[in-house]
Amino acid sequence: MSELLVSGGRVLRPDLTVERADVLVDQSAGEILAVEAPGELAGDDELDASGGLVIPGLVNAHTHVAMTLLRGYADDKPLDAWLQEDIWPVEAELTPEDVRVGAELGLVEMVKSGTTALSDMYFHVDEIAAAVEQAGVRAVLGHTAVTVGKDDEGARADVQESLDVALELDGAADGRVRTTFQPHSLTTVGEEYLREFVPEAVEAGLPMHLHANETEAEVAPIVEEHGMRPLEYADDVGLLGEDTFLAHCVHVDDDEIDRLAETGTGAVHCPASNMKLASGMAPVQRLLDGGVTVGLGTDGAASNNDLDMFDEMRDAAMLGKLAADDASAVAAETVVRMATENGADLLGFDGGRIEPGANADLAVLDLDAPHLTPAHDLVSHLAYAARGSDVRHTVCDGAVLMRDRDLTVFDEAAVRERASEHATALVERAEES
Numbered sequence: 383m384s385e386l387l388v389s390g391g392r393v394l395r396p397d398l399t400v401e402r403a404d405v406l407v408d409q410s411a412g413e414i415l416a417v418e419a420p421g422e423l424a425g426d427d428e429l430d431a432s433g434g435l436v437i438p439g440l441v442n443a444h445t446h447v448a449m450t451l452l453r454g455y456a457d458d459k460p461l462d463a464w465l466q467e468d469i470w471p472v473e474a475e476l477t478p479e480d481v482r483v484g485a486e487l488g489l490v491e492m493v494k495s496g497t498t499a500l501s502d503m504y505f506h507v508d509e510i511a512a513a514v515e516q517a518g519v520r521a522v523l524g525h526t527a528v529t530v531g532k533d534d535e536g537a538r539a540d541v542q543e544s545l546d547v548a549l550e551l552d553g554a555a556d557g558r559v560r561t562t563f564q565p566h567s568l569t570t571v572g573e574e575y576l577r578e579f580v581p582e583a584v585e586a587g588l589p590m591h592l593h594a595n596e597t598e599a600e601v602a603p604i605v606e607e608h609g610m611r612p613l614e615y616a617d618d619v620g621l622l623g624e625d626t627f628l629a630h631c632v633h634v635d636d637d638e639i640d641r642l643a644e645t646g647t648g649a650v651h652c653p654a655s656n657m658k659l660a661s662g663m664a665p666v667q668r669l670l671d672g673g674v675t676v677g678l679g680t681d682g683a684a685s686n687n688d689l690d691m692f693d694e695m696r697d698a699a700m701l702g703k704l705a706a707d708d709a710s711a712v713a714a715e716t717v718v719r720m721a722t723e724n725g726a727d728l729l730g731f732d733g734g735r736i737e738p739g740a741n742a743d744l745a746v747l748d749l750d751a752p753h754l755t756p757a758h759d760l761v762s763h764l765a766y767a768a769r770g771s772d773v774r775h776t777v778c779d780g781a782v783l784m785r786d787r788d789l790t791v792f793d794e795a796a797v798r799e800r801a802s803e804h805a806t807a808l809v810e811r812a813e814e815s
């Protein structure tokens with residue numbers, strides 16, 4: 383049994399207190415074995431955490447990791463126009479290899495900024511799973527089904543593929559890959575397909591992940607067509623439940639919040655994307671007060687435009703206060719929990735906390751920086767002052783993915799170069815067609 387000692391640092395405990403401690407990791411089981419006072423433990427290998435803070439690996443609970451190739455390609459538009467005029471036409475040109483390269487770039491960015499788990503929605507999912515396997519992180523993946531604009535045969539095939547991919551890929555990468563059934567949203571998948579396939583997904587025991595109540599513009603047509611608020615409709619077609627989590631939940635009323643809580647449905651807040659696309663302000667504090675588990679996600683790099691979960695924590699805290707008109711809303715501890723234990727809970731991983739028995743998924747931040755000085759309150763620093771580039775080491779499933787800011791899992795320069803080449807060629811193809 384090989385054991386890794388993360389030594390000499392301070393550790394963020396599950397109750398969000400910070401203490402000086404060493405962390406011992408069982409690398410073959412991928413589990414935290416012990417958290418003890420400095421000097422009490424020994425390992426075969428060591429990660430130097432002196433001057434640092436050991437935190438749970440961050441959980442990006444909603445993203446489209448391969449969209450890094452479209453970072454900065456189309457900005458400053460609302461969701462509908464952005465998707466239809468810019469993003470979808472280019473995505474139509476994406477090859478499996480593009481998706482692989484885009485996913486690798488996104489995963490490099492994630493590992494470098496302390497993210498060890500993600501929930502992704504996309505297509506060519508085999509390629510994303512292969513990139514996740516190489517990156518060493520955990521991921522909940524799936525094929526996202528869209529039926530609008532397709533004939534019946536094409537629509538059914540796409541939703542069937544979402545089911546098939548979820549069943550086939552579950553457990554890949556030594557169990558680090560789990561899956562979800564993924565209707566894209568309540569307006570982009572027709573009712574007949576939801577009524578047919580959702581019960582199948584439930585029957586197969588598949589968790590579900592979709593976009594919901596993201597913009598005001600998608601709420602009105604649902605109310606008009608079905609005579610119900612979107613989440614009432616989602617419940618009616620069987621989408622809500624303990625194994626479902628919904629990205630965005632910006633435009634939800636009190637009844638919908640109650641419905642989420644009663645059914646045990648989770649929500650993923652994506653503050654940067656919601657601000658950038660001017661989608662609105664999610665009532666995060668009300669969701670939490672109502673008993674809903676709320677995680678945090680970056681959404682894709684084309685609507686953010688990075689995958690840094692430290693930025694996302696700060697954005698969530700800032701926007702949450704503005705939305706509640708209350709500076710005490712969505713406090714520092716709240717966003718740290720959203721990015722760690724709540725995310726792990728939604729994704730179904732036994733992580734998000736530094737504690738014996740939990741998954742050995744962690745990041746070590748270097749606190750020796752002017753923007754992290756003085757150290758009155760390290761939870762405040764995590765929420766408001768730290769950046770992804772403060773991360774010095776990243777560990778997932780007991781394996782060291784980055785040591786002293788050097789990736790062990792990818793050749794970073796090669797990934798960046800390949801991604802740039804693929805992104806340029808992709809945009810050229812899209813503009814010719």
Ligand SMILES: N[C@@H](CCSC[C@H]1O[C@@H](n2cnc3c(=O)[nH]cnc32)[C@H](O)[C@@H]1O)C(=O)O
Nearest residue numbers: 446469473503504505526528593655681682
């Ligand atoms: N476009 C494909 C499948 C969709 S994959 C998931 C999709 O979600 C898109 N996406 C990214 N961010 C958002 C968002 O904030 N809301 C809704 N869709 C998004 C993304 O560009 C991607 O097309 C088809 O037509 O079959």
Ligand SMILES: [Zn+2]
Nearest residue numbers: 593629681682
């Ligand atoms: Zn999204």
